[in-house]
Amino acid sequence: MYLKSLLRCSLLLTVVSPFSGAYAQKQPLRLWYQQPAAAWTDALPLGNGRLGAMVFGGVGVDHLQLNEETLWSGRPRAYSHPGAAQYLQPIRQLLAEGKQAEAEAMGEKYFMGLKDPDDSAYQLQKADWFKSVISQTAPAAVDYNDNNWPTMQLPTPEGWERVGLEGTDGSLWFRTTFNVPAKWLGKDLVLDLGRIRDLDLTYVNGQLVGHDEGISKKRKYTIPASALKEGKNTLAVQVINFFDKGGFIGVKSTARTLVVYPEGGDADTVSLGNTWKYFIQNDTPPALPRYEADYLPFGDLYFRFAHGNNSRDYKRSLDLDSALAKISYSVNGVSYNREYFISAPHQCVVMHLTASKPGALSLQAVLNTPHKKYIVQKIDDHTLSLSLEVSNGVLKAAGYLYATATGGKLTVSDTAINLQQATEASFYLVAATSFKNYKEVSGDPVAVCKAALSRVKGVPYNAIRAAHVSEYRKLFSTFSFTVPAGKNSDLPTNERIRQFNMKDDASLVPTFLMYSRYLLIASSRPGTQPANLQGIWNDLLTPPWGSKYTTNINLQMNYWTAEVLNLSSCTQPLFKMINELAVAGHQTAKDHYDAPGWVLHHNTDLWRGTAPINASNHGIWVTGAAWLCLHIWEHFLYTQDTAFLRVQYPNLQGAAQFFEKFLVKDPKSGYLISTPSNSPEHGGLVAGPTMDHQIIRELFRNCSAAAAVLKTDAAFAERLNTLIPQIAPNKIGKHNQLQEWMEDVDDVNDQHRHISHLWGVFPGSDITWKDSAMMKAARQSLIYRGDGGTGWSLAWKVNVWARFKEGDHALLMIKNLFTPAIDDNGRERGGVYNNLFDAHPPFQIDGNFGGSSGIAEMIIQSHTGVIELLPALPSELPDGEVKGICARGGFVLDITWKQGKLHQVKLVSKNGNTCRLKYGAQEIEVVTKKNGTYVFDSGLNRQ
Template structure:
C-alpha cells in the first residue's frame, strides 16, 4: 500500500515537472518551427563588425553577409559650398519681417550633398543535396551565448547546423553535422549585389569587389558603379571548409563537401576602409590580407576553442544584467506565435524580458567598431538601396540607438558613437564656417555616414527644409559624452577627449544664437525636425526662428558643458559665457491647449500627431524638465503627449515610452511598450489579412516599417528607465513600475555616479536593494516617499533591506 502511494506521488511530481516545463517560456531564445522566408523572419548574428543574417533553409540555407565599414563613397569634401553662409543674413531678415515663405525658399540655399549609403557585402548559399521531406524542423537564436542553430530530420537522419560570429577571432563559423555517416552533401556559392568576382583556388572560395562611388541624390537613385582603381571601398569574402571525413569538392565558383558526416565552414570578410578621412582605395587597409590572416588563424583552431572564446567574450557583456518580472503562465510557443498571442492582449512576461535582452544583444552585436556606430539597421542590411540609405540620422535615430548603452551596462558599446562624434567635429568645423558663418566650434546636421559628413543635406537646394535644414545635431550628440562620463566616472576620457568636443559643440551654439525683439536668445533660422507649422495666414512651412527643440538641446548642451568644466576645474571664462547665455535663452512657452509649444508662436502643427516630439527633449533624453523641478512644464509635456496620441512608428513609440517613464506613469509606458511588440507581418509577405504598420516583426526586429533598429534600442532603454532613473546626486528606484510588473527583480542596471543596482520587489513594494560602486561615492536612494543617503566605497556593494 505504501509503495503504491509512493508511486502515485512520484507520478504527480513528474507530471508537475512536465507541466512546469510546458509553460517555461525562455527569456533568452527565439525559436521557430520553419525556416525564414523573409528578411524579417531571419535570425541575425554579429561581432560588431561582421554581420550575418541566417535564414536556416533546408534545401538551401541563405546567409546575408555585412561588414559595418562597407559604404559607398569616399572622404567627404566638407568645403563643398564655401559661400553658403552668405545666405544666412537674408534668411534672418526674411524671418524678422515675418516673410516665412521667402525664408523657406532662401533656406534651400543652405543645403549640401546627401549622405552615402551603407552597402550589402554579399550572400552565401549553402545548397544541401537532400532527398525526401524534412520533419521535426527547429530554428533558434540563443541570445545568452549569441549562437544560432537549425535542426531537422530527413529519412531518419538528423541534420544540424550551428552558427556564430566571433569577435575575438573575427570569423564566422558554421558547424554542419549528420547523424548517419557519409550523408552530409552540400556546396556553397557566393554572390553580391555590388560589382564583384568569385573564384575557387586551393579549396578556398574567394569573392572580391568594391562599393560604388556616388552621391545619393535620393533614396531610389540607381547606383553609379565606377571601376576606377583609385576610388571606392574594396571588400574580400573568403570561405573555407574543414572536414573530418568525406571529400571537399569544387567548381569554378563553388566549394562543397561530398559524403561527409561533420564539417566546419569558416567565413571571413574585410574591407579597405581605413578611417573617415582616408581614401579607401589609395590609403586603404589591405582587405585581402586582413581577411586571409583572420581566416588562417581561425582555421588552425578547433571548433570548441573558437566557440569557447566567442561565448566567453560575448557573455562578459551580456551577463551583466538579468531581469525577472514575476510568474508567467504563458505557454511555450515559437516566437512568431508567441508575438501573435501577446498582440491579442495575453500575458507573457518572459517575452517582455526577451525583448529587453534582445535589444542588448543587438547592441553588443552591432556596435564594437570605433568610429563606426550602429546605423539605421544596426549592422544587417540586405538592400542595394537601403531604406533611408541605412545612414546615420542624427535628429533622433542615431542617438536613440545608444540610449541603452550606459544604463543597461554596455558602456563599451557606446565607444563607437563617441569616437564617431570626434570624427564629426573635424568635418563639422568646416561646416560651421562655410554653411553657417560661425568661426568657432563645430556643427553637424540631420544626416551623416561613415565619412562623418556634417553638412546640411538636400542636394544643394532640391529638398524640403523641414528635414534637410537643421544644424543642432552637435548639441544633442555632445550630451552623450557627458552621459558616458557620469555613468563611468572616467575623468581621463572627459579631460582628454570628451570635454573638447562638448566645448566645440557649445561654442558653435553660442555663436549661432541671435537676439530676438524682446532680448531673448534664439536660433534663426530654425526648424523642428521633420515637422511643419500652420501659420495664421494658412502657410505651411518649417523654417522659423526660436524653435523649442533647438533651444531644449542647446540648454542641455550648455548645462552639461558647464558641469564638465566644473568637474575638470577649467575654462571659467567660457563657463561664465554659457551660464550667462542659459539665463537669456527664450523660455519654454505653454500653449493655449496646455501643451508645450513647439514653435516660437502658439501655432498648430500641420500634423498634430506627428511622430517627432523633439520639443520634449528636455524631459527625455535631457533632464532639465522633471515632475519635481518643473511641474508646470512636465504637465505641459504630458498634455503634448496626450495630443499626439499613442499610435506612432517604432522609434517614435520607443521615445514616447521613455517620456512617459520620466513622467513616472508606469502604466501608460507599459501600455505603449505592449503596443511596440504588436505583431507585424514581413514586408513582402502576402496574406489575406496582412498585419502592417508599426510594431515588431517575427524575428523581433522593430517595424518602423520597414525595419529600423532604433525602436528595438529605444524600447529596451525604456524598460531600464521604468525601473531606475538617476542623476549625479540621486537614484530613483522603480519610478515608473507598471501594475503588470507587480513582483520581480533586476540585477546590474547602471545609475549615474558609477553605481550598479540590483533589487527585488513584491506587491509593487521594494524589498531589497544592493548598490555596487565602481568608483566610490555618495548618492541618495529614493523609492516613493522614502529616501536614504548612502556612501559606498570603491569596488564595494551595499545591501539594504528597504
C-alpha cells in the same frame, strides 16, 4: 547644485546569485521558430560589431545574408558648401518677417550641402542617356519577338529589386496582351496600371497612350477606340527609374489595378494578369547626385543540401546568452544540426554542420553578391573567394570562405565548395574592405582576409566556439531581467508576438530588452563603426534612408540603453565618430555659419558628412552635435571616468562655442534663439524651435559642469552660465500644452511621429517634476500626439511616459510596440517583425534600443541626482528582478520587487561617491566606499 547631486551617485555592475522568489527561475533567453525564415525580417541576426549575417535557416537551401560594416557607397570628399554663410542673415531676416516659403527657397538654392556627383554635370548626362533609351521603341511593336524574355509577377510593391533585380536601375520594358470583346469596339477604354516607380511610357498596339512620372501618381490612361482591335491587343510599358526601387508597385488600397475597362464604369473589366514578360533595356543610367552615401550589403552565402526539403522536427533558434544561431531537423531518420555564430576574437562568420549518420552530409556552398562588379574564384583546395567593387563609390571588398570536413570528399571550383558524404563540416567566412578611415581608402582587403584566415586555420572548431562564447558573455552576462513566466512564454517567438498579452506572457518584455542588449553587442563594439539605422544588417543596395546615421533622433536612440543596461563599452564607436564629426563639422560651421566650433545637421554617413541635406524645410537643423554631446556627459556620469571626459571635453567645448556665436536675440521676445532651424521633420524652417533651446541649454550646463570637474576653462564656463537664462524658455500654450515653437500654433489634432519638443523630458533633463506645471504641459502635448506611431516613435513615448511616472501608460506604448508589423492583410505598420526587429516600417533598429530604454526608465531613474527605484512600475509587472542595472554617479544595482512593491535593493558603489536613494516618499543618503556593497530592504533600511 545640479552637478553636485549628479556626482553623488555611482555603481559597479556585479553578477550575484538571484534573490529568492519563484519568479526568479531561469528563463530561456532565446528566439525560436518551427519553420525557416520566409522573409528577411524573419531571419535571425548575428554580428560581432564589424561583420553581420542574417540566418534564414532553410532546410534544402540555407541562406546567410552578409554585411561588412565599412562597405558604403560614396567616397571621401567635401560636404559643406563654401560661401553658404553669406545667406545666413538673409534667411534669418525672411523668417523674422514671416516669409517661411521664401526662406526655404533661399535655403534650398544656396544653403544646402554639396552633392556627389556634381548636379549640373549629371543633368547633361541624364538628358543624353534618357534621350537614347526613349528613342528605342521597337519593343512597343505588336510583332516584336519577346519569346526569350523572362517573366515577372506584377505588381511588385517593394520594387523589382525584391523579385530578383536587386541593384537594377535604368530602363526596363514590360509586355503582356489583353483581349477586347466585340461589345467594347468603338469605345475608349481605361487602362489602370496603379502606381509606377518612377517614369513610364505606355503603348497599346505600338501607339503611345500615356506617360507620367512620380511614385505617388496612379497611372490611369485612356486608350482611344481607334488604337484597339477585337481579340488580342499588345500592351508594352517602358519603365525608367534612375535610382532606388523601380517597377509596378500597385496601390495601398484594395482598389483593383492592372485592369482594362470601358470609360464610364469599371463593373466590367478585363484583367491584365500578373505574369508579364520583361527585358532590361539599359541598366547603366548616370549616377544620381547624392547628398550622402548608403550602407551596402556585402553578399550572400547559400548552402544547398543534397537531402532536399522533406524534413521533420524542424527548429531554429537564436540563443541570446551565447550568441549562437541553431537549426535542427531530421530527414529520413538522420538528424542534422547547424550552429552559426560570428566571432569577435577570430573576426569571422563560423558555420558548423553535422549529421548523426556518418557520410550523410552532402552540400554545395555558393557565394554571391548583389553588386554588379564582382568575381568569385577558387583560391585553394579549401577556399573560395568573392571580390567586388562598389558602383558609384570607391570602395573594394573581399571575402574568403574556408571549409574543413570530417569524412567525405571536399572540392573547390571557381563557383562553389562541394562536399560529398561527410559527417561534419566547418565553414569560416572572413571579409574586409579597402576602407581605412573616413579620409583614406587605401586598405588591402585581400591581405586582411588572408591574415584573418591564418588565425583560424588549424584551430579546432570547439576552441573557436569556446572563445566566442566566453568573450561574448563577458558583455552580455553583466545584466539580467526576470519576471514570472506565463503560459505563452514557451511558444515560438512569432506566436508569442501574435498572441501577446501581459497575463499570459509578461516575460516577452524582458526578452525584448535582453534582445536589444544582444543587438547592441552585435552591432557596436570597440574599434568598429557605430550602429546605423539598421544596426549592421542590410540586404539592399538602396536601403531605406540609406541605412545611414540620422542624427535628429535615431542614432542617439541607438545608444539610450548602453549606459543604464551595463554595456558602457559598446558606446566607444559613437565617441570615435563624434571625434571625427567634430573635425568635419568644424568646416561646416565655418562655411555655413561663419562660426567657430562644430556643427552637425540631421544626417551623417561613413564619410562623416555634416552639412544640411535632403531639403531645406527639414535639413537645416543645427543641434545634432549638441545632442551627441549629451552622450559624452552621460557616459561620464555613469562611469565617473575623468580621463574619458578630459579627452572628450574639446568636443563639448567646440559644440558650445558654435552656439555661443550662432544664437541671436529675437526682436520680439528679447531672448536668444536658434535660427534658422526646425523642429525635426515637422513644421518647416523656422526661428526658435523649442527642442533646439532645450538641447542648447543642456549643452551649456553640461559643458560648464565638465569644465568644473576638470578644473579648466573657467571663463568660458562662466560665459555659458550667463547665456543659459537668456535662451528662450519653455512656454505653455493656449491648449495647456508645451509649445513646440516660439509661436503658440500647436495643432491639438496633430499626431506627428516626432515628439521633438519633449526632448527636455527625455532624453534630456531640461524639464523635470521640479517644475510640475511645465511637466504637466509636456504631458498634455504627448496626449495630443496620441498613442500610435512608427516603431521608434512609440519607443520614444515609452521613455517619456516613464519620466511622467505613469508606468501603465508607458507599458501601453510597449504593447503597441509589440504589435505584429504585418497585419492580417499583409500591410506593414509600426510594431515588431517576427524576429523582433522594430518596424518603422520598414525595419529600423532604433525602436529596439529605444523601447528597452523605456523599460529601464520604468525600473530606475537617476537623471535628477537621485536614484529613484521603480518610479514607473506598471501594475501588470508586479513581480520581477533586475541585476546589474546602472545609475548615474557610478552605481550598479540589483533590484527585486514583489506584489508591485520594492522588496530588496543591492547597491555596489564603483567610485565611492555619496548616493541619494529614493523609493516612493522615502529618501536616504548613503556615504559609500569604492567597490563597497550595500543592501536595503523595502523601507530602504540597511541590511
